[in-house]
Amino acid sequence: MEFEYDDSETATELVERTKAFMDEVVIPREREDFLGGGEMTDELIAELRAEAKERDLYAPQIPEEYGGLGLDFRDVLPMFEQAGRSLLGPPALRVDAPDEGNIHTIEMVGTDEQKEEWLVPLVDGEYTSAFSMTEPMQGGGSDPKMIKTTAEKDDDEWVINGHKWWTSQGDEADILLVMARTNQDAHPYEGCSFFLVPPETDGVEFPRDVPYLGDSWGISHPEVIYDDVRVPEENLLGPKDEGFGIAQRRLGPARLTHCMRFCGMAKRSINVAKSYVSEREAFGSDLSEKQSLRFTVARAETRLHAVRTQVRHAARQIAAGKEARIEVAMCKVFAANVVNEIIDDMLQLCGGNGMARDLPLSYFYEDVRGFRIFDGADEVHLRSIAREAFEDVDDEEMQTVTRF
Ligand SMILES: Cc1cc2nc3c(=O)[nH]c(=O)nc-3n(C[C@H](O)[C@H](O)[C@H](O)COP(=O)(O)OP(=O)(O)OC[C@H]3O[C@@H](n4cnc5c(N)ncnc54)[C@H](O)[C@@H]3O)c2cc1C
Structure with a gap:
C-alpha cells in the first residue's frame, strides 16, 4: 500500500533509489548475515556503505563539502522510512542515530577547525x-x-x-x-x-x-x-551558555528522522505479517481471510499514514523557519506509540514465528520500545502539548452553563 505525499521530485527519486538499494542489497544481506542470530559487524556495514556510495545514496543529508549529497532536509526525510525497513539500513546509508544528529550539531554550530577535524571522518564512518x-x-x-x-x-x-x-x-x-x-x-x-x-x-x-x-x-x-x-x-x-538552544535545534529534526526510520520498521512489519497470514491456514481458511486480523492490518496502515502526514507537516514548518516545537512533540509522541503498537500487533499476527530471530520482527520489537523514552519520554511531550492546549481556553464556551 503506497501513497502520494506531494514530496518533491528529488525526494521521490531518492526514495525510489533507496527502495531499490534496500530490496536488492540490504534486505538480502540482512537475511543472509544478520537474521537468525547473526551480528551487525563492522565489515558488513562497511560493505553496505561501499555499495551505498556506489549508488550515490550515502549521507544524503550532509553537505557535499563533508562527503554527503547536500540535499535539503525535506527532500531527505522520506528516504529515512526506506532506510528504516532494516536495522542495517540506517548505518548503511549513514543516516543512523546518534551520529546523524551529532554530525548535524557540529555542522550547525562548530567552528571551521572543529568541522575540519571531525566532520569528514564522522561522515565517512571512520569515526563515531x-x-x-x-x-x-x-x-x-x-x-x-x-x-x-x-x-x-x-x-x-x-x-x-x-x-x-x-x-x-x-x-x-x-x-x-x-x-x-x-x-x-x-x-x-x-x-x-x-x-x-x-x-x-x-x-x-x-x-x-x-x-x-x-x-x-x-x-x-x-x-x-x-x-x-x-x-x-x-x-x-557552539556559543557558551547556549547548550539548551543547541540541543533543541538538534532534537527537532532528529525527532522527525527517528519518526520516519521507525515508520519504515513498522511498514516492514506489516509486510512480513501480511505475507505470513496469507500463507498460514487455521480453522478452515487462510489467516488473511479472518476479518479481525484484516482490521488489525487496516488500522495499522491508517495510523502509519497519519504519522507520515504529520511528520511532513512538521518538516514543512521547520523548513519555513519556524521552531515547530509543539508540532514536533506531537509527531514524536504519536509516532512512538503508533509504531510500538503496530510492531507488537504484527508480531502477534505471526504467532510463534513473530518471536523467532528468523524474522526481523523480534529485533524491531526490542528496538522500538525505547522510542517512547529517548528524545523525550511520552509524558514530557504531552506536558508541553497540554500546556499549549490550555493557552487558549475560551471562557465563552461556558456561557450556557454559567447562565443557570
Ligand atoms: C535506547 C536509549 C538510548 C538513549 N541514548 C541517549 C544518548 O545517546 N544520550 C543521552 O544523553 N541520553 C540518552 N538516552 C536517555 C534518554 O534521553 C532518557 O532516558 C530520557 O530523556 C528520560 O530520562 P530518564 O531516563 O532520566 O527518565 P526520568 O526522568 O527518570 O523519568 C522516568 C519516567 O517518568 C515519566 N515522566 C517524566 N516526566 C514526567 C512528567 N512531567 N509528568 C509525568 N510523567 C513524567 C516518564 O514516563 C519517564 O519515562 C537514551 C535512552 C534510551 C532508552
Whole structure:
C-alpha cells in the first residue's frame, strides 16, 4: 500500500533509489548475515556503505563539502522510512542515530577547525560520536534543568566534572558531545554548554556498559564519569551558555528522522505479517481471510499514514523557519506509540514465528520500545502539548452553563 505525499521530485527519486538499494542489497544481506542470530559487524556495514556510495545514496543529508549529497532536509526525510525497513539500513546509508544528529550539531554550530577535524571522518564512518547529556538519579533526565555536570574555566582550559549515563556508543566513540553547566547564576534552562571531549582524555572513564532491552545486536549505552577532564577553550562547541538552544535545534529534526526510520520498521512489519497470514491456514481458511486480523492490518496502515502526514507537516514548518516545537512533540509522541503498537500487533499476527530471530520482527520489537523514552519520554511531550492546549481556553464556551 503506497501513497502520494506531494514530496518533491528529488525526494521521490531518492526514495525510489533507496527502495531499490534496500530490496536488492540490504534486505538480502540482512537475511543472509544478520537474521537468525547473526551480528551487525563492522565489515558488513562497511560493505553496505561501499555499495551505498556506489549508488550515490550515502549521507544524503550532509553537505557535499563533508562527503554527503547536500540535499535539503525535506527532500531527505522520506528516504529515512526506506532506510528504516532494516536495522542495517540506517548505518548503511549513514543516516543512523546518534551520529546523524551529532554530525548535524557540529555542522550547525562548530567552528571551521572543529568541522575540519571531525566532520569528514564522522561522515565517512571512520569515526563515531556520542551525545552525553542524560545523568543518573540526582541529575538531568526528563528534566534537563537538573543537569549537574559542570565545566569551569581554568585559564585557557575547561575542566569538566560529572556523571552521565545512556551515552549511546560512548565507549566506542571517537568524540563525545558533552553537556555541562557553565553558568551557575543563569536561569536553570540557560547556562549550559556543549564540549567536544575525546574519550581518551585523562579523567574520562566508562565504569559500566548498561545491559538493556535490545543489546544483543544494538549499540552500547555506557555510564561515563568525567573527573577533572581538561579540554582546551577551542573544544567549546557552539556559543557558551547556549547548550539548551543547541540541543533543541538538534532534537527537532532528529525527532522527525527517528519518526520516519521507525515508520519504515513498522511498514516492514506489516509486510512480513501480511505475507505470513496469507500463507498460514487455521480453522478452515487462510489467516488473511479472518476479518479481525484484516482490521488489525487496516488500522495499522491508517495510523502509519497519519504519522507520515504529520511528520511532513512538521518538516514543512521547520523548513519555513519556524521552531515547530509543539508540532514536533506531537509527531514524536504519536509516532512512538503508533509504531510500538503496530510492531507488537504484527508480531502477534505471526504467532510463534513473530518471536523467532528468523524474522526481523523480534529485533524491531526490542528496538522500538525505547522510542517512547529517548528524545523525550511520552509524558514530557504531552506536558508541553497540554500546556499549549490550555493557552487558549475560551471562557465563552461556558456561557450556557454559567447562565443557570
Ligand atoms: C535506547 C536509549 C538510548 C538513549 N541514548 C541517549 C544518548 O545517546 N544520550 C543521552 O544523553 N541520553 C540518552 N538516552 C536517555 C534518554 O534521553 C532518557 O532516558 C530520557 O530523556 C528520560 O530520562 P530518564 O531516563 O532520566 O527518565 P526520568 O526522568 O527518570 O523519568 C522516568 C519516567 O517518568 C515519566 N515522566 C517524566 N516526566 C514526567 C512528567 N512531567 N509528568 C509525568 N510523567 C513524567 C516518564 O514516563 C519517564 O519515562 C537514551 C535512552 C534510551 C532508552
